[in-house]
Every structure is written in C-alpha cells, then in structure tokens.
Amino acid sequence: MSQLLSLDIPEHARSVRLRTERGVFAALDVPPAGHAPARGTALLVPGFMGSKEDFLPMLPALSADGVRVIALDCRGQYETGDASPTPSYSQEDLAGDLVAVTRSLGAGPVHLLGHSYGGSLVRTAVIATQADPALWASVTLMNFGPGAVSSWQRERLHLLLSVVDSMPLAEIWQFVRSQGQDVPEDVERFLERRWMSNRPSQLAAVAQHMLGETDTTADLARLAIPVSVISGTPDETWDPDGVERMARQLGAGFVRIEGGGHSPNVHKPAEVASALIDFWLTRHGAAVA
Known part of the structure; x- marks a missing residue:
C-alpha cells in the first residue's frame, strides 16, 4: 500500500471531475502558485491501492515552480470508482x-x-x-522496476487474491493497513476510507497484472521521448539496483533518493520535487552517466 503522513492540500488546489471519452475521473488540479509563470503541465499517476493524495507533499513545490499538476485517481480507485458503466480493468x-x-x-x-x-x-x-509528442512531453518512472515484483511482494499479492473475492474489504483492511508507523489519526481514517472505496475487481485485476508484469524496457527505449527514473531506497517492491539498471538501458536520467523508501513522494518530497523540476525544466532528458 502507498504511504501517507499528512492530508495538507494547497489552498489553490481544486478537486475536479475530468470528463473524458472513457468516463469521469476524480483528480486534484493544482495551477501554478501566485504569480509563477506557467511552465507546463504534469499528470501524476498513483500506484496500487493509492490515490491522488499520495502526491500531496510534492504539490506546493511543483506549483511554486510554475507547473500545473493534475494528480489522478485511476479507474477503480478511491473517488473515481468505475468511471464508466461498463468498466474494464485490463492493463491496456x-x-x-x-x-x-x-x-x-x-x-x-x-x-x-x-x-x-x-x-x-x-x-x-x-x-x-x-510516445506521441502531442500527448507526452516526458515520462518519469518512480519506484517502478523493469519487470516482476519481489518474492516478498508476490506473496502478499497471492494472499490478497485468495481473499478479495470472498472477504469484505473491511475485514481485509486489518491485514493491509500500514503496521508500525506513526500515522496521524486523520490520515489513518482517510486510508481506511480510501481502501473501502476501492473496487474489489480492480484490486484483483491489478494484483494479477503485477504478478504477470513483463519487462518492456526495450520497447520504451526505442521511442523518442525524454525519460527519467527516480528510486527511493530502501524498497522491498522493486530492487533499487535493478531500477538503476533499467534507467541505464533507457538512457534515462536517474536519481536515487536515500531514505525515500517505496514512497519518496511522501518521505522525501522536497528531493523528489527538485529532481522533477530539474528534469522537466532544465536538464530535460539528460541520460544517466
């Protein structure tokens, strides 16, 4: 599960519903702060069991540097829900x-x-x-590895799959909630509410996707698009050394954030925001040495 320690939202952030040809999606829309000149738009996509709120700690810094940020709830997650009457949770x-x-x-x-x-x-x-240049200015992969997740994470995914179709989410919560972390009560209540809002069919589908993930790094490397890779450490989901090797194969900019864990956006938001601004607005597409 993605981690979260605070629910502080920038005053100028707006909760929006994005109407698309594929349904309606919940998002946070954060324009550039104050008189900062507009310097591009970023779309932030959360991970498994996550939501747009995972990016809250980074939003003030990105907004202050003139980036409009859209943080998304994907289909099946939190406030988006099914998004459309006949949802599909295939990876495609x-x-x-x-x-x-x-x-x-x-x-x-x-x-x-x-x-x-x-x-x-x-x-x-x-x-x-x-890599249609009319759609994408760049791509950043954060704490995502080239292929299959770790054996420890695979065990957790198999366990979830064994119960998600037969056990209420309220009962599963006791097993997936973060253990041993000093999480404020309001955040703990939010995390439980978010978990309860997930679609079980989406949880099952994504768990299967993660278990069957194949390495398509070479396909991405062939495309003409600036790529960066950020890796918080330690990470028990994808080996940081494997993530760095992926970055080299991609010819991508690479930043390792010590102490960031699996969620450097939460634990080291200033470092992540700085790396993103550096990539997006200055060293755009510089390759790892």
Missing part, C-alpha cells in the same frame, strides 16, 4: 484512460509520472501511443 484499458485524461485537459503534451504500479500504466500508455 487502464493505460488508455491516461490517454483520454490527457486529451481532456487540452493543455498540450504533459509530463507523465507514474509511481509504483502507476509506472507500469505510464509505460504501457507511452508505448501504445508510440
């Missing part, structure tokens, strides 16, 4: 949602970022569209 359809959302913004090409499983959707969307 979830990635297709990102294309529809981007087109609905009418903001030109966006900087696309995927955290954890969100990285898989981002990679799939970019490959499926052949």
Whole structure:
C-alpha cells in the first residue's frame, strides 16, 4: 500500500471531475502558485491501492515552480470508482484512460509520472501511443522496476487474491493497513476510507497484472521521448539496483533518493520535487552517466 503522513492540500488546489471519452475521473488540479509563470503541465499517476493524495507533499513545490499538476485517481480507485458503466480493468484499458485524461485537459503534451504500479500504466500508455509528442512531453518512472515484483511482494499479492473475492474489504483492511508507523489519526481514517472505496475487481485485476508484469524496457527505449527514473531506497517492491539498471538501458536520467523508501513522494518530497523540476525544466532528458 502507498504511504501517507499528512492530508495538507494547497489552498489553490481544486478537486475536479475530468470528463473524458472513457468516463469521469476524480483528480486534484493544482495551477501554478501566485504569480509563477506557467511552465507546463504534469499528470501524476498513483500506484496500487493509492490515490491522488499520495502526491500531496510534492504539490506546493511543483506549483511554486510554475507547473500545473493534475494528480489522478485511476479507474477503480478511491473517488473515481468505475468511471464508466461498463468498466474494464485490463492493463491496456487502464493505460488508455491516461490517454483520454490527457486529451481532456487540452493543455498540450504533459509530463507523465507514474509511481509504483502507476509506472507500469505510464509505460504501457507511452508505448501504445508510440510516445506521441502531442500527448507526452516526458515520462518519469518512480519506484517502478523493469519487470516482476519481489518474492516478498508476490506473496502478499497471492494472499490478497485468495481473499478479495470472498472477504469484505473491511475485514481485509486489518491485514493491509500500514503496521508500525506513526500515522496521524486523520490520515489513518482517510486510508481506511480510501481502501473501502476501492473496487474489489480492480484490486484483483491489478494484483494479477503485477504478478504477470513483463519487462518492456526495450520497447520504451526505442521511442523518442525524454525519460527519467527516480528510486527511493530502501524498497522491498522493486530492487533499487535493478531500477538503476533499467534507467541505464533507457538512457534515462536517474536519481536515487536515500531514505525515500517505496514512497519518496511522501518521505522525501522536497528531493523528489527538485529532481522533477530539474528534469522537466532544465536538464530535460539528460541520460544517466
């Protein structure tokens, strides 16, 4: 599960419903702060069991540097729900949602970022569209590895799959909630409410996707798009060394954030925001040495 320590939202952020050709999606829309000149738009995609709120700690810094940020609840997650009357949770359809959302913004090409499983959707969307420059200005993969998750995470996914179709989410919550973390009570209540809002069919489908993830790094590497990779450490889901090797194969900019864990966007938000601004607005597309 993605981690969260605070629910502080920038005053100028708006909760919005994005109407697209593929359904309606919940998002946070955060324009550039104050008199900051507009310097592009970023679409942030959360991981498994996550939501748009995962990116809250980074939003003030990104907004202050002139980036408009759209943080998304994917289909089946939290406030988006099914998004449409006949939802599909195939990986291709979830990635297709990102294309529809981007087109609905009418903001030109966006900087696309995927955290954890969100990285898989981002990679799939970019490959499926052949890195269409009318859609994507760049792509960032954060704490997402080239292929299968760790054996420890695979065990957890198999356990979830064994109960998600037969046990109420309220009962499963006791097993998936974060253990041993000093989480404020309001955040704990939010995390439980978010978990209860997930669609069980989406949880099952995404768990299967993560278990069957294949390495399509070479397909992404062939495309003409600036790529960056961010890896918080330690991470028990994808080995940070494997993530760095993926970055080298992609010829991508690479930033390792010590102490960021699996959610550097939460534990080291200033470092992540700085790396993103550096990539998006200055060293755009510089390759790892």
